[in-house]
Amino acid sequence: MLSISNLHVSIGGKPIIDGLSLHVPAGEVHAVMGPNGAGKSTLSYTLAGRAGYAVTAGSASLDGEDLLALTPDQRAARGVFLSFQYPLEIPGVPALTFIRTALNAQHKARGEPETSAPEFLKRVREAAGRLRMDMDMLKRGLNVGFSGGEKKRMEILQMLMLEPRFLILDETDSGLDIDALRIVSEGVNALRSPDRGMLVITHYQRLLDYIRPDRVHVLAAGRIVASGGPELALELEREGYDKYARAA
Amino acid sequence: MAALQDTIDTVEALAGGERYKHGFVTDLEQEFAPKGLSEDIVRFISAKKNEPEWMLEWRLDAYRRWLAMDEPDWAKVDFPKIDYQDAYYYAAPKEKVGPKSLDEVDPELLRTYEKLGIPLREQAVLAGVEGAPRIAVDAVFDSVSVATTFRAELAKSGVIFCPISEALRDHPDLVRKYLATVVPTTDNYFACLNSAVFSDGSFVYIPPGVRCPMELSTYFRINASGTGQFERTLIIADKGSYVSYLEGCTAPMRDENQLHAAVVELVALEDAEIKYSTVQNWYPGDPETGRGGIYNFVTKRADCRGDRSKVSWTQVETGSAITWKYPSCILRGEGSQGEFYSIAITNGRQQADTGTKMIHLGANTRSRIIAKGISAGRSTSTYRGLVSAHPKALGARNFTQCDSLLIGKDCAAHTVPYVEARNAHCTFEHEATTTRLSDDQLFYCQSRGLDAEAAVALLVNGFVRDVLQQLPMEFAVEAQKLVAVSLEGSVG
Ligand SMILES: Nc1ncnc2c1ncn2[C@@H]1O[C@H](COP(=O)(O)OP(=O)(O)OP(=O)(O)O)[C@@H](O)[C@H]1O
């Protein structure tokens, strides 16, 4: 599924990702943890194709296809989805319009038929219901005036609607209250399947109580410095990043 | 980003490599007045229209006054001096004289309007989807109206909708009573020129208490080369009546600049309401070199003459090399209301200086201005607005919101508000913002599967949503597409 090998990324000439390698097979959920400023968001933006993130060496591919050669929208059409750590506000564009436009664009890029309006509405209602979101929220400008937690729910709603094949969740848990954390996690878990992969970036074990990872990686100073099973997250929770920060 | 540029190139290739989709020329036999401007040309035009003597005198008077005026230069637009002798002031498709049914209209013309997506066949409209809106159309081709639809049906409710040249013959008293009462002949240089040489346009009269049973619209098409278009529109909404009117405009792609100097006058009597929408898509000129394109120098004004009358202007300005216009409201009647909703998009080398004037004369008059300017490429866009309240306009209120969106780094936006309150009992509010299209928002949209062009279109449509919502539903969709098309090639 996702293969990253010896990736180097600079922003404005400053190296941030420094020889990172990571492999997420289809059907698996991998957690990435690491101190503030380690490069976790940089990794997720690089995978999504944000401009200004210069790959100076290494590779990243999805099912053998070179991701780095694709535009962000092409990556989205291939099934890459990033749930943003800080979702953007789009004034004047209701979430319904936004999601419909995105879905149509992806269908078109893949040569699939458009989802009909009634079918779309039915699916949105279902997804919003699952995330306990009020349909009225979907009629206002996307994320405009939403609370931090509401924005995160909106990311997951988009994800449920777009049904991506590879999911990157960048601190989706931050800003969520206890109930929302459970509801959102259930939404994410609903997408777990043998042909999907997930990269879950988080600082806290409590998210991983809901979304059980197959593997846990520690990202420090721009590279993966340790990898292990779910127990690694528990160890980090107890002992912090001290020893890895030193190792990096 | 090279990959991004590829996407943009692909999109443009798909669009036929041609951003302006109405740039074709209709090949048909046309009749012209001799080139240039003189008293003889004014006589020629008046004779062509079989006008009454008083009308000819009125035109000649305007012409003489125009000769004594100077071209204004206060707008923030820049163009070489216009040679008024180097243009044709009358061009019309050759045809038999007299009024005609649609069957007699040159099929080439009908094909032209079909290509532009304008419904001229009443049956075609009627045969459409159940409940589809019906729209009466007056089609003005260069200097003449070539067809006006649904007239018989409109006449049943007493509504007059016809070319102004015909109204001058059939309803001279009405025309004479209202013509130039809103925009006086010498109001400004271009209005004065228009008064001398205007050739056609629409005339609308809604009788007291009548709600016009369908949308009325006029489509202006400049086709002939080397001509100017000078149309004149006069709309009168009598007491307690209502009408919604839309005008659309397109022109072929040519290397030369063509002048379009129109005058639009609206009169709303007691309790009457006029909703006037414009989708202006004249040829904007070449985006790289700036060659060609229409000079759109237009005077549009409404007189809210009666108490509690209301006029709302909605405009989507995407075309023209230069746009210079300020649809205005004179709020004379007590409690009358004026609204101005505007989207002005400039791209390539376009220049727009547009806005509105709200002149509060009566007590408790209200006005509302929402102007959205979008500049891309190397274009400039200026919002110029005047809100004034006269001593008698006690309790006058205005709200103005003026937002500019910049795309790229080579464009410019200016806001020039003028405010005059001549009494102490009025409330004027003004809000203005300028934002640059954010890379972060663009990336967010792209990461969901929208290509660069679609992302810009979506963000811009969000920016102008408040105004788009003011357009009649059936035109809002068209306008939304137009917004996307006019911004093609603006990112990368
Ligand atoms: N545009 C930029 N210009 C310069 N430095 C940047 C830029 N964006 C990020 N950085 C730097 O890159 C480093 C990694 O940032 P990144 O956002 O990837 O960290 P993170 O691991 O996601 O942290 P957190 O846990 O706080 O979200 C930081 O030192 C940050 O300051």
Ligand SMILES: [Mg+2]
């Ligand atoms: Mg981060």
